[in-house]
Amino acid sequence: MVIIPDFQQLNERIASCSKDDVNQALQAEHPGIQGLAALLSPVASDMLPELARRSAEITARRFGRTIQLYAPVYLSSYCSNKCAYCGFSAENKIERRVLTMAEAEREMDILQERGFNHVLLVSGEAPSKLGVDYLEELARRTRDRFASITIEVQPLSTEEYTRLFQAGITGVAIYQETYERRVYDQVHLSGKKCDYDFRLESPARVAQAGMREVGIGALLGLADWRCEGLALGLHLAWLRKSFWRTGLTVSFPRLRPAEGDFQPLAVASEKDLGQLLFALRIYDHDVGLVLSTREEERFRNGMVGLGPTRYSAGSCTAPGGYTHPDFEGEQFSVGDHRSMAEVCASIQAKGHDPVRKDWDSAFQKGF
Numbered sequence: 001m002v003i004i005p006d007f008q009q010l011n012e013r014i015a016s017c018s019k020d021d022v023n024q025a026l027q028a029e030h031p032g033i034q035g036l037a038a039l040l041s042p043v044a045s046d047m048l049p050e051l052a053r054r055s056a057e058i059t060a061r062r063f064g065r066t067i068q069l070y071a072p073v074y075l076s077s078y079c080s081n082k083c084a085y086c087g088f089s090a091e092n093k094i095e096r097r098v099l100t101m102a103e104a105e106r107e108m109d110i111l112q113e114r115g116f117n118h119v120l121l122v123s124g125e126a127p128s129k130l131g132v133d134y135l136e137e138l139a140r141r142t143r144d145r146f147a148s149i150t151i152e153v154q155p156l157s158t159e160e161y162t163r164l165f166q167a168g169i170t171g172v173a174i175y176q177e178t179y180e181r182r183v184y185d186q187v188h189l190s191g192k193k194c195d196y197d198f199r200l201e202s203p204a205r206v207a208q209a210g211m212r213e214v215g216i217g218a219l220l221g222l223a224d225w226r227c228e229g230l231a232l233g234l235h236l237a238w239l240r241k242s243f244w245r246t247g248l249t250v251s252f253p254r255l256r257p258a259e260g261d262f263q264p265l266a267v268a269s270e271k272d273l274g275q276l277l278f279a280l281r282i283y284d285h286d287v288g289l290v291l292s293t294r295e296e297e298r299f300r301n302g303m304v305g306l307g308p309t310r311y312s313a314g315s316c317t318a319p320g321g322y323t324h325p326d327f328e329g330e331q332f333s334v335g336d337h338r339s340m341a342e343v344c345a346s347i348q349a350k351g352h353d354p355v356r357k358d359w360d361s362a363f364q365k366g367f
């Protein structure tokens with residue numbers, strides 16, 4: 001299992017970095033974990049234009065001028081966990097629903113009609129309401145209509161991930177939320193999610209099951225973002241070394257207003273998020289970097305070409321919300337309300353290509 005040092009140690013490592021260390025990291029082909037610490041440091045915060053330039057150069061070299069688009073499909077708002085920061089938390093009094101198979105297919109059909117080929121199936125963590133059988137059935141019914149179907153649900157066993165992979169699901173997002181154990185214990189109040197180590201080991205189980213892609217991430221606003229960035233770098237390096245065939249992505253969701261009125265425990269501004277994105281791109285040239293509709297239109301437009309490779313668009317975070325736009329019970333409120341067509345147009349206006357399809361399940365059948 002990956003070992004994540006205490007945040008005090010990570011913080012000391014970051015704080016000790018000098019301007020020379022940042023310049024060295026900017027010039028190195030692969031700066032390594034010490035270079036990442038420098039790029040995340042307060043000294044590097046004053047060198048953001050240099051970081052942005054280097055990140056843009058690496059992104060263009062590795063990914064060209066492409067940005068992949070996807071949309072989430074919320075399947076269920078039931079959750080047996082109590083997470084202090086989430087609208088779906090078990091103690092929140094919201095109207096909850098789980099979509100029937102027909103309703104879920106309808107939501108996916110709507111996204112397909114809007115031009116989406118990559119979908120992310122999302123649910124709260126309540127296996128008795130939505131378990132592996134449901135996901136397996138939905139994947140089998142829809143796999144031929146989408147370039148990729150990924151999931152963001154409760155952590156599963158390797159055998160369960162294997163079943164889902166065989167049914168047509170090709171990737172799993174499983175965010176640690178925070179790598180800081182003390183804060184993790186503080187915000188995860190009850191339920192299976194309280195087990196930090198089981199969650200930390202989940203990406204490895206996904207890779208062992210043969211999935212094409214695993215997404216990791218930290219929810220910014222819970223603990224120091226610089227330390228979260230360094231912990232993400234360590235986790236990425238460990239996964240690369242252990243599962244070199246698996247594609248990796250990183251998300252950096254920032255806390256958004258949600259039912260329950262949780263207030264962030266740590267500040268992560270747009271500028272901080274920019275630095276974090278640039279630092280990780282310079283550190284790992286191949287990692288997919290995801291920028292979701294949690295962020296505002298202005299920021300997302302400004303980041304085109306500088307590092308992110310995947311954008312969500314036209315997202316609704318309430319189950320059934322594409323079919324019934326008046327449905328309430330969102331997991332959180334989104335920051336960018338534009339449609340897929342509007343997001344595509346602004347990506348193109350910046351000289352980049354929005355990619356709606358870059359994979360076909362037919363490729364996999366030959367392996």
Ligand code: SF4
Binds near residue numbers: 086088089
């Ligand atoms: S963050 Fe996930 S596990 Fe926690 S309450 Fe929300 S949906 Fe449930």
